[in-house]
Amino acid sequence: MAFFSMTGFGRGTATIRGLRVEVELSSVNRKQLDILVNLPRYLAVLESRVHEKVHHALSRGRINVDFTVQRSSSSRAEAIRVDEELARVFVTDLKKAAARLGLKDDLGSSILLNLPDVVRYEQNGASAAACWPVLEKALDLALSDLVKMRAKEGVALQKDLRKRLACLKKTIGAIRTHAPGVISLYRKNLLSRLQQAGLAIEHPDERLLRELALFADRSDITEELTRLGSHLQQADDMMKSKEAVGRSFDFLVQEMFREINTVGSKANDGAILRQVVEFKAELERIKEQVQNIE
Template sequence: MIASMTGYGKGQAEVDGLCLTVEIKTVNHRYGDVTVKSPRFLFAFENDIKKRVGEVLKRGKIDLFISQEAVSERGLAPALNRPLAAAYVKVFEEMRETFGLGGELSLALLASQKDVVTLREGDLDETALRQCLERALGTALDAVVKMRRAEGEATLVDMAERLRLLEEMLAEVEARAPQVPGEWLTKLEARLAKLKNDLDLDPQRLGQELAIYADRCDISEELTRFKSHLVQFRALFSQDEAVGRQMDFLVQELNREVNTMGSKSNDAELTRKVVAMKAELEKIREQVQNIE
């Protein structure tokens, strides 16, 4: 089943008083780009996190946010920055003596100074930490995969309908194309008939010109390749792996063939059909940009 590159998932786990929340947000991207924002005590796990995410989400701009939901002895705990607190006390005493100020230095004033009281990492058990992280990450990945597949399924329905329209238009082009050389000859003969008194027509030369024109506007090869590309494109709908890049390549090839049909057609009706086919292909291309 194809999957979109747009999705969101959230997971939370608690192990031995440590509670972690993992949120994953993904959008379309040419490659797989994973960014992790986490508390400092999880920095050592970032490579493992990226590897785990990369195994599940093959493509997309993937932003992963990890937060600690509970403060405990196993997580972050407040700590006194003694050297900084002593420096503040010294500065306040100097200010009082220098400027002749009164009043006592209060605990509230000292504690309100920046970085006097900080949050430090508590004693974290690595086994419990890893277990908690894996549970939360696994839940978040399951949720984002579910959302990406649901959106991918909706995209598949839309693309399947557009492929059906393309096949209908292709059949019309295929039916129209053989008529073009004959109609061109009829028009040419009508014009030459009006000038027959001033021209010495050579039937053999006229036949040669018709053959050249018919070869120039022959789009049978383009029609065959276009059909083949459509078959390959539909086959990707049932694949389990990431198929976005393959779809992108096939859309480029389909555009190449339809552009060649347009340049060869030299017929107003065929040109209108080719323009309509290009419009549908552009809509498919936009959808493919968000396929994993």
């Protein structure tokens, strides 16, 4: 069984060398794969790698990937850089300005925090690349969690679809059983109306036979029932497939709608029309479920 729902949630957490990363994945229905990644700005260069990992694991759905990145105090300290040469230039110029203006020279180390570009918290491309191993580990854990949840939902989907497909087969069987009697019933009703109108009918009557032949041709649903049976068999095969079948199943449901609509338009019988309505109602429920299959 490889039935997967497109809705689910996954979380993964990893810590390497003082860098803690938490990844949350959420997925909802989409015909195609749509990946939305939320990374801290200084890690944006890694977005393509995230897309590649998610694309490898999933084939359909709108996937939201949210990263939360935290550094330990020691890790943050390692990322702080003081440009001493630039600070020396600033301090020298400030002292000269203070002397010229007759100001008290009370410059302290705290002044460094207010000098532009002297104290920097480095979050450049190189540090982003160094962060990838811990991001990848957390992402892998989150993807595994998401896939497990989607698989669990898929089991419930498959169980429900099997039950509904069995209902469709039963309905088709009832239509197939009833269909041969439609012509006989039409002949009986036609003769009754003619007799009530006082028209004498010879047996066999060429006009009556011609009318019955035309009716039989117009109301023949043999081909449609055969194709519906074939579609239902294909649906059974898809239930056993190890591949993603969502798109194929969706197309198959559309084909079944087309065939059962033709049956409804050809059927000149109340019992068959009731069965057609029942079939379409169940097929509509299947269509809703299929929208959630990967």
